[in-house]
Amino acid sequence: MSYNYRSNVVNSEQMRRIEGAIFASGMPVAALMEKAALLTAQQLKKSYSLANFPKIGVIVGPGHNGGDALVIARELHLAGYQVSLFCPIAKLKDLTAQQANYVKHLGLIFQKTLESLEDCQLIIDGLFGFGLERTLSADIAELVDKINSWQKPVISIDIASGIHTDTGEVLGTAIKATHTFCLGLWKRAFFQDLALPYLGKVELIDIGISPLDLETILQDSPPILRVNPDLIRPYLPLPRPLLTHKYQQGHLLIICGSRRYAGGAILAGLGARGSGVGMLSIAVPAALKSLLISHLPEALIIDCPETATGAIAELPLELNNYHVLACGPGLTTENPAIIEQVLDSDKPIILDADALNILAQLGIEKLSSRQNKTILTPHWGEFKRLFPNLSGSQDRINITQEASQQSGAIVLLKGARTIIASPGGKMYLIPESSSALARGGSGDVLTGLIGGFLTQMPDNAPEATALAAYLHAQAGILAAKERTELGVDGVTLANYLFAALKDSIPPAPLDKGGADRRGDQN
Numbered sequence: 001m002s003y004n005y006r007s008n009v010v011n012s013e014q015m016r017r018i019e020g021a022i023f024a025s026g027m028p029v030a031a032l033m034e035k036a037a038l039l040t041a042q043q044l045k046k047s048y049s050l051a052n053f054p055k056i057g058v059i060v061g062p063g064h065n066g067g068d069a070l071v072i073a074r075e076l077h078l079a080g081y082q083v084s085l086f087c088p089i090a091k092l093k094d095l096t097a098q099q100a101n102y103v104k105h106l107g108l109i110f111q112k113t114l115e116s117l118e119d120c121q122l123i124i125d126g127l128f129g130f131g132l133e134r135t136l137s138a139d140i141a142e143l144v145d146k147i148n149s150w151q152k153p154v155i156s157i158d159i160a161s162g163i164h165t166d167t168g169e170v171l172g173t174a175i176k177a178t179h180t181f182c183l184g185l186w187k188r189a190f191f192q193d194l195a196l197p198y199l200g201k202v203e204l205i206d207i208g209i210s211p212l213d214l215e216t217i218l219q220d221s222p223p224i225l226r227v228n229p230d231l232i233r234p235y236l237p238l239p240r241p242l243l244t245h246k247y248q249q250g251h252l253l254i255i256c257g258s259r260r261y262a263g264g265a266i267l268a269g270l271g272a273r274g275s276g277v278g279m280l281s282i283a284v285p286a287a288l289k290s291l292l293i294s295h296l297p298e299a300l301i302i303d304c305p306e307t308a309t310g311a312i313a314e315l316p317l318e319l320n321n322y323h324v325l326a327c328g329p330g331l332t333t334e335n336p337a338i339i340e341q342v343l344d345s346d347k348p349i350i351l352d353a354d355a356l357n358i359l360a361q362l363g364i365e366k367l368s369s370r371q372n373k374t375i376l377t378p379h380w381g382e383f384k385r386l387f388p389n390l391s392g393s394q395d396r397i398n399i400t401q402e403a404s405q406q407s408g409a410i411v412l413l414k415g416a417r418t419i420i421a422s423p424g425g426k427m428y429l430i431p432e433s434s435s436a437l438a439r440g441g442s443g444d445v446l447t448g449l450i451g452g453f454l455t456q457m458p459d460n461a462p463e464a465t466a467l468a469a470y471l472h473a474q475a476g477i478l479a480a481k482e483r484t485e486l487g488v489d490g491v492t493l494a495n496y497l498f499a500a501l502k503d504s505i506p507p508a509p510l511d512k513g514g515a516d517r518r519g520d521q522n
């Protein structure tokens with residue numbers, strides 16, 4: 001396991017321990033504050049020019065978040081900005097009090113009222129960082145609401161004040177930042193859907209936390225990783241070995257569709273197409289066969305006997321002849337026997353949509369007898385049905401991890417920030433997405449894509465899932481950029497998968513990882 005400030009996501013307790021390890025090894029506290037705040041001030045000056053934002057208001061809290069804000073205030077003042085300060089809490093930590101003295105010496109003024117900052121073009125929020133530990137008191141909450149009501153650009157230092165660093169919960173109320181500079185390491189809240197409306201654009205400031213200090217603190221817990229191109233590139237089934245053939249690139253079976261929901265089957269097939277899987281078979285009710293062939297001429301379409309209402313009645317197939325089974329899109333919940341048959345197979349399976357709804361009826365205990373991997377890809381509604389005991393909590397990172405532990409499956413919880421947990425405890429967090437994907441059909445594309453990647457990298461199921469989820473989100477972002485958020489239907493999304501692959505995970509120069517790894521598998 002290699003440690004990296006770009007990838008490792010921490011909670012506040014881990015952040016505090018890492019900080020402690022750095023200080024214990026000799027780094028002066030004030031020096032780290034100076035570094036973090038100087039780097040943030042540099043970024044700020046680049047994004048918010050003196051010409052456009054000559055007057056800046058800085059809200060100073062009692063802890064080191066407030067200390068950061070004071071160093072930033074000083075730097076902006078020295079750069080020519082007109083800076084006004086407001087500090088609503090009298091008792092400051094020592095280092096913060098020292099910084100306050102120095103800015104006073106430079107002539108900066110602590111205003112008596114928040115209203116004195118109302119004519120600023122930009123507000124910097126240095127009220128609380130990861131040290132926020134309780135709900136905001138009524139007087140502080142009132143200040144925060146007042147700042148929000150101004151509708152000005154607000155830059156939060158480390159995290160929007162009022163947001164819980166781990167769960168992303170709003171502790172009473174919270175600053176609605178337009179831009180947040182996260183210091184040193186990504187904190188969990190940046191991947192919690194609850195917190196997103198408060199963080200605005202997010203940016204990580206690299207303050208030089210070394211892999212050594214990360215390892216010291218993080219080595220005893222399973223890694224929680226923010227997916228980025230460098231992290232998943234080694235797992236991509238690219239470049240292909242020169243002498244491979246289609247069956248070496250894997251054979252995926254998708255079990256999907258009904259007369260009522262034919263489109264889900266097509267979209268899952270198009271998702272699988274986007275993975276480049278060697279062989280694709282799709283089992284559908286007989287009535288859908290010619291429709292599927294017309295959309296996916298490269299796939300083998302298997303026509304299954306159907307029920308009176310047009311669902312698959314039985315699967316006349318030896319499921320163990322395929323490398324991976326993906327099951328669910330458009331299936332209906334009419335026939336639980338199919339899911340039981342899929343669960344009984346010895347192959348890796350992906351369950352989505354109605355396959356999950358049937359599993360919820362059967363009970364997740366059914367998964368315990370499986371000999372191979374299971375991947376569950378619920379959205380929130382499906383998750384609640386599968387894991388009702390976890391649905392009371394809003395900490396999506398925690399409950400996805402719990403769900404994976406309870407079920408023994410890899411669980412992918414869909415959302416604005418999709419979360420993937422594996423039974424071993426390792427987690428992958430998808431860092432960005434587009435609301436263009438909040439649309440029927442997006443999930444079907446994802447199921448096919450996961451299936452296609454898993455087929456090509458069966459020994460790395462969590463990574464295949466993360467790779468698919470990342471690429472799916474990137475395709476949504478790219479498509480929305482060109483067509484707006486209203487222009488990304490499932491077929492369009494699937495068509496953008498290749499462009500996303502090329503754009504967002506370009507091959508690293510001299511990267512031979514992919515070729516070597518696949519050589520092992522063949």
Ligand SMILES: NC(=O)C1=CN([C@@H]2O[C@H](COP(=O)(O)OP(=O)(O)OC[C@H]3O[C@@H](n4cnc5c(N)ncnc54)[C@H](O)[C@@H]3O)[C@@H](O)[C@H]2O)[C@@H](O)CC1
Nearest residue numbers: 019033036063064065128129130131132133134135136158
């Ligand atoms: N970890 C690191 O590597 C670095 C951290 N720095 C900064 O230090 C911050 C953490 O500093 P602190 O630990 O001092 O914590 P904070 O500055 O986040 O705030 C803690 C202070 O606020 C008080 N407090 C907590 N909840 C409150 C509430 N609801 N109402 C009123 N007061 C409340 C606490 O008693 C404490 O005095 C980070 O967010 C970051 O901005 C940087 O200075 C340098 C690098």
Ligand SMILES: [K+]
Nearest residue numbers: 125128157159
């Ligand atoms: K803050």
